[in-house]
Amino acid sequence: MKKSIICILILSLFSSFTFAQLWPKGALKQSDWNLSLKNMKVGDVLEKEYISCFGGENDAVLASSWLAAEGNPPKKLQPYEKDENGDSWDEYEIDWANQYRYDTWTEMYGPGKCFDGKTDTAWCEGVEGDGIGEVVIAWVDVKRPVRIWSGFGKSQKTWETNNRPKDIKVFIIQGEIVGQSVNGPNYKMKVIGEKKLTLKDINGWQPLDLGEYNEIDVGYYKKLDSYELQKSNTFIAVQILSVYPGTKYKDTLISEISN
Structure with a gap:
C-alpha cells in the first residue's frame, strides 16, 4: 500500500512538471494591448x-502597449537538432519547442521583461511618439524596498x-x-493606491519611494495600509507622464522593476 502511494505521488509530480513544461504560452500580439x-x-x-508564470499572451494584461519584436523569428528546428543552448527535442516535442x-x-519588449531579473532586457511602449500615458505592471512585493532601472x-x-x-x-x-x-496562481487585481514620482536620469538602479500613496477616498498622503498589503500578492503599475529624450529614438523603455 505504501509503495503504491509513493508511486502515485512520484507520477503526479512528474506529470505536473512535464505538463508545465509543455503548456503553450501563446504569442504576445499587439492586438492584445490592455488599453484600459x-x-x-x-x-x-x-x-x-x-x-x-506563463508569460506570452498571458502577460498581455500587464501593459497598455509594447513594441513589436525586432528582426526575424527563430528558425524552426528539426527533431534532435540542437538549438543555441545545446538543447534538442524528439519528434514528439519538436512542434511544441518551435512554438515556444x-x-x-514575440515577448522581446513585452511587459514581462521589466521583472525578469535582467537589466539587459526591457519593456518598451509600442505607440507613436514618446509613449506618454502608457502603462506597464510589474509583479513585486510592495512591503519590501522596490527599485527601478529606467531606460x-x-x-x-x-x-x-x-x-x-x-x-x-x-x-x-x-x-x-x-x-x-x-505554474502558479491567477489574480484579480485591484488598484489600492497611487503616487507621482520624478525619476533621476541615471543608467542604473534607483529606489521607488512607496512610503506614501493617495488612498481611495482620502485627500491626503498616508502610510501604506499594512492590512491591505499583508500578503505579497502585490504589483506596481508605472504610467509614463514625461520623459528624458533619447539622442536618436523616441521609444521609452524600463529595464527592470523589482525588489
Missing part, C-alpha cells in the same frame, strides 16, 4: 485577470539613444488569488 490600463484609478478592479521559441521571441540598460549606448521615463505615476495593486494554474 491608461484610464485606471484607485479603487478600480482591473477588467482582466492575470494568469501568472516563436512565442518567446534600456543593455548598454550605455542603448540607454542614451532611447527615451527614459522622467515623471511617472505609480499605482499600488493588490492581487486576490481567484484560481490556480499548473
Whole structure:
C-alpha cells in the first residue's frame, strides 16, 4: 500500500512538471494591448485577470502597449537538432519547442521583461511618439524596498539613444488569488493606491519611494495600509507622464522593476 502511494505521488509530480513544461504560452500580439490600463484609478478592479508564470499572451494584461519584436523569428528546428543552448527535442516535442521559441521571441519588449531579473532586457511602449500615458505592471512585493532601472540598460549606448521615463505615476495593486494554474496562481487585481514620482536620469538602479500613496477616498498622503498589503500578492503599475529624450529614438523603455 505504501509503495503504491509513493508511486502515485512520484507520477503526479512528474506529470505536473512535464505538463508545465509543455503548456503553450501563446504569442504576445499587439492586438492584445490592455488599453484600459491608461484610464485606471484607485479603487478600480482591473477588467482582466492575470494568469501568472506563463508569460506570452498571458502577460498581455500587464501593459497598455509594447513594441513589436525586432528582426526575424527563430528558425524552426528539426527533431534532435540542437538549438543555441545545446538543447534538442524528439519528434514528439519538436512542434511544441518551435512554438515556444516563436512565442518567446514575440515577448522581446513585452511587459514581462521589466521583472525578469535582467537589466539587459526591457519593456518598451509600442505607440507613436514618446509613449506618454502608457502603462506597464510589474509583479513585486510592495512591503519590501522596490527599485527601478529606467531606460534600456543593455548598454550605455542603448540607454542614451532611447527615451527614459522622467515623471511617472505609480499605482499600488493588490492581487486576490481567484484560481490556480499548473505554474502558479491567477489574480484579480485591484488598484489600492497611487503616487507621482520624478525619476533621476541615471543608467542604473534607483529606489521607488512607496512610503506614501493617495488612498481611495482620502485627500491626503498616508502610510501604506499594512492590512491591505499583508500578503505579497502585490504589483506596481508605472504610467509614463514625461520623459528624458533619447539622442536618436523616441521609444521609452524600463529595464527592470523589482525588489
